[in-house]
Amino acid sequence: MLGRTMYALISLSDLENDFINPYDLTTRLNRFVAVEYGAQFVLTAALLFTGKWFLGVAQLLLTAFLLHSWSVRQHVVDATDVFRQLPLQKKRRLIMFGAFLFCFVMVTYRLIESIIHGLLTDEGRETAKKLFQDAAASLHHY
Template sequence: MVGAIIGWLFGFFILIGLLLLVIYQLVSLADLEFDYINPYDLSSRINAVILPEFVLQGTLCLLYLFSGQWMLFLFSAPMLIYNVRLYQQKKHLLDVTEIFNQLNVEKKRRLVKLIYLVILLFLSLFWMVLTLLDDD
């Protein structure tokens, strides 16, 4: 019982961390759109948080896999596969010279990630409550 609660709490805080990283990236892209920061600062800020985001996503998938939460693992695996594909194709970092051409695509990509993570958070909370009620 205590192990399950600790596992759920780790998963919850990892999801919150992922949400914060994606929101930070979206706010930074909006700042560039409204000309509050320059493209070089934007690229350095976002590129600094991309690899931690990928590591957190991988950690979340491994946590769900090792804790036996198969459905949540299957729901979180597509994002991990997508991130691995981006990394392998060397498309995970923002290019300073092309950022204005790719601004809308990058905003949509982060917005889809945000929606995906919010859905995953609600599913995780639902299964956490279900698990805690089943143990009692």
């Protein structure tokens, strides 16, 4: 969904710079609205049901934002009114991009943390601890 939001931002910038016409833009963006909303609901439910409360609540806020945009009919782009909607659509997509990027970074961090803690043995933990301490100590010389 991070890539999809970035694709939407690039498409909106292309329209702003007259690289594509409004009808092509609306075709590009409106084609995946239902998939985007469905994936968001599934992701939020999966995070909450598996007990990942911090990320689940963050995704729940984004889901509420998407439901609000659905209720005020801002979830699709109209080809006849796209130039007036352009600033609002870019702002909306930037908010979504920031939320998805935050969650991506958090998931990546937790994945790496789980790998480090789960796969190392006691001897490996001691070696890794010494390695990280030596690396941290060498940073003070710069």
